[in-house]
Amino acid sequence: xxxxxxxxxxxxxxxxxxxxxxxxxxxxxxxxxxxxxxxxxxxxxxxxxxxxxxxxxxxxxxxxxxxxxxxxxxxxxxxxxxxxxxxxxxxxxxxxxxxxxxxxxxxxxxxxxxxxxxxxxxxxxxxxxxxxxxxxxxxxxxxxxxxxxxxxxxxxxxxxxxxxxxxxxxxxxxxxxxxxxxxxxxxxxxxxxxxxxxxxxxxxxxxxxxxxxxxxxxxxxxxxxxxxxxxxxxxxx
Amino acid sequence: xxxxxxxxxxxxxxxxxxxxxxxxxxxxxxxxxxxxxxxxxxxxxxxxxxxxxxxxxxxxxxxxxxxxxxxxxxxxxxxxxxxxxxxxxxxxxxxxxxxxxxxxxxxxxxxxxxxxxxxxxxxxxxxxxxxxxxxxxxxxxxxxxxxxxxxxxxxxxxxxxxxxxxxxxxxxxxxxxxxxxxxxxxxxxxxxxxxxxxxxxxxxxxxxxxxxxxxxxxxxxxxxxxxxxxxxxxxxxxxxxxxxxxxxxxxxxxxxxxxxxxxxxxxxxxxxxxxxxxxxxxxxxxxxxxxxxxxxxxxxxxxxxxxxxxxxxxxxxxxxxxxxxxxxxxxxxxxxxxxxxxxxxx
Numbered sequence: 001x002x003x004x005x006x007x008x009x010x011x012x013x014x015x016x017x018x019x020x021x022x023x024x025x026x027x028x029x030x031x032x033x034x035x036x037x038x039x040x041x042x043x044x045x046x047x048x049x050x051x052x053x054x055x056x057x058x059x060x061x062x063x064x065x066x067x068x069x070x071x072x073x074x075x076x077x078x079x080x081x082x083x084x085x086x087x088x089x090x091x092x093x094x095x096x097x098x099x100x101x102x103x104x105x106x107x108x109x110x111x112x113x114x115x116x117x118x119x120x121x122x123x124x125x126x127x128x129x130x131x132x133x134x135x136x137x138x139x140x141x142x143x144x145x146x147x148x149x150x151x152x153x154x155x156x157x158x159x160x161x162x163x164x165x166x167x168x169x170x171x172x173x174x175x176x177x178x179x180x181x182x183x184x185x186x187x188x189x190x191x192x193x194x195x196x197x198x199x200x201x202x203x204x205x206x207x208x209x210x211x212x213x214x215x216x217x218x219x220x221x222x223x224x225x226x227x228x229x230x231x232x233x234x235x236x237x
Numbered sequence: 238x239x240x241x242x243x244x245x246x247x248x249x250x251x252x253x254x255x256x257x258x259x260x261x262x263x264x265x266x267x268x269x270x271x272x273x274x275x276x277x278x279x280x281x282x283x284x285x286x287x288x289x290x291x292x293x294x295x296x297x298x299x300x301x302x303x304x305x306x307x308x309x310x311x312x313x314x315x316x317x318x319x320x321x322x323x324x325x326x327x328x329x330x331x332x333x334x335x336x337x338x339x340x341x342x343x344x345x346x347x348x349x350x351x352x353x354x355x356x357x358x359x360x361x362x363x364x365x366x367x368x369x370x371x372x373x374x375x376x377x378x379x380x381x382x383x384x385x386x387x388x389x390x391x392x393x394x395x396x397x398x399x400x401x402x403x404x405x406x407x408x409x410x411x412x413x414x415x416x417x418x419x420x421x422x423x424x425x426x427x428x429x430x431x432x433x434x435x436x437x438x439x440x441x442x443x444x445x446x447x448x449x450x451x452x453x454x455x456x457x458x459x460x461x462x463x464x465x466x467x468x469x470x471x472x473x474x475x476x477x478x479x480x481x482x483x484x485x486x487x488x489x490x491x492x493x494x495x496x497x498x499x500x501x502x503x504x505x506x507x508x509x510x511x512x513x514x515x516x517x518x519x520x521x522x523x524x525x526x527x528x529x530x531x532x533x534x535x536x537x538x539x540x541x542x543x544x545x546x547x548x549x550x551x552x553x554x555x556x557x558x559x560x561x562x563x564x565x566x567x568x569x570x571x572x573x574x575x576x577x578x579x580x581x582x583x
Contacts, residue, residue, distance in 0.1 A: 055497060056576060079502075081499075083499020088497055090578060096251065096494070096495075098251070099254055103254060110251070110504075111495065111499055111501070
């Protein structure tokens with residue numbers, strides 16, 4: 001398993017009491033597969049992603065990234081774990097306005113201290129993989145919403161992560177663009193052999209993923225029978 | 238581009254691109270730094286120039302200590318006696334003890350006159366002085382329009398100009414050196430020492446540089462100008478700190494994203510400080526160059542001293558204090574929570 005959450009519980013302060021965001025959640029995601037987590041607003045999707053991304057420490061339970069338990073690690077070691085093992089695709093592209101599309105990816109090499117020449121080559125390869133080879137020199141304001149989201153995805157893969165966490169990638173896109181983005185994520189998941197968690201409230205693209213779990217009130221449930229994952233695992237754009 | 242330069246530029250990867258992207262914003266801040274540095278540079282040159290017009294006759298004396306009467310550590314009030322300078326000359330550790338009598342008077346040459354400071358000394362300090370002759374400093378000779386061999390009138394006495402040399406000033410008046418003659422009192426005793434000395438009774442010594450505070454006009458004038466300079470340094474640090482505080486708050490979303498992607502706080506701090514240093518150094522260099530250029534243009538008409546101390550020291554201080562201001566501003570990077578990059582809050 002590349003991403004394992006074992007009996008994870010997370011609570012937040014809520015006035016005089018505490019609100020349970022994740023309630024004894026256990027989830028295993030093997031490499032090369034995409035697991036979709038669906039649920040309504042406030043069900044705990046974002047909390048699950050935050051815990052898996054090591055951005056929030058759970059009250060109890062363990063998070064294991066590619067065999068490394070995250071609990072007890074210092075902030076610096078967690079940051080190191082994120083930059084080497086975890087890729088995050090944000091809900092909004094969150095691109096830096098001053099950087100071109102290629103530089104959005106190269107910045108990942110900057111944070112890992114990789115050689116700039118290698119980073120440039122890798123960035124162009126990834127932009128090519130997401131169909132933006134001709135847009136490498138464009139800044140975010142010169143890209144469409146779908147293009148920005150594809151840069152967001154390519155950036156998450158820049159450091160060859162073993163875990164890819166995807167937060168509502170279609171929320172700002174129309175249906176066709178959304179389907180294309182989910183297709184791209186599942187394809188890259190197979191190509192890069194990442195353990196991918198796709199958090200979404202949009203059920204229309206779930207046939208492209210390998211596994212589906214639902215979350216309600218912080219608890220994971222068996223997949224909804226009507227949401228049959230794609231038996232071939234992934235879909236083409 | 239060589240590999241090591243590339244590596245160094247890579248440490249400020251985002252910073253350099255921000256500078257390029259937000260040109261207008263950084264240019265505005267750069268202009269502020271240029272203007273502050275220009276002002277600091279001009280004030281430094283003027284302070285040093287005015288200071289020199291106050292004290293150069295003292296700082297150029299070939300001695301290391303000055304003895305005053307013990308009651309008055311002041312060039313205007315001190316009086317020492319012949320007995321005291323003789324005793325100083327006989328004191329162990331003193332290789333030279335020469336009286337200097339300082340007064341201010343009006344000098345006249347032909348139709349021109351000027352206020353001058355008279356330094357009555359022995360030939361041991363200024364070899365050309367003698368009975369009936371004076372040595373003029375260059376500014377005194379220029380004001381009176383005299384050359385070697387001409388005659389000047391000092392306090393009703395006609396004296397021959399034996400030599401013209403040196404840029405000596407005292408309390409904003411050019412200096413004329415005359416013979417001590419048969420004086421039995423003087424203002425101070427100039428001492429050249431070879432070690433620690435014990436004060437002769439009735440006198441009190443201080444270092445030559447320390448004695449400058451005994452010139453009343455220098456103390457008040459220099460103090461005011463240095464205070465202004467100090468305020469300018471503080472203002473520049475505050476302005477730079479304020480700019481980078483706002484800038485850091487504005488880009489806290491980007492910082493959260495970078496942190497979420499695994500950037501260490503140290504990397505982000507290095508990047509932000511690198512950006513501040515690029516801006517500070519560029520602005521300071523331009524401001525300093527402008528100050529030096531203005532100094533070159535005006536130093537013939539105003540007392541402006543242009544040397545490494547008045548050019549490089551203010552520049553280095555501006556960069557140092559500006560960097561401190563920026564460092565205090567960008568430290569809020571530490572507190573940015575990467576969690577805010579997740580969700581739709583951004």
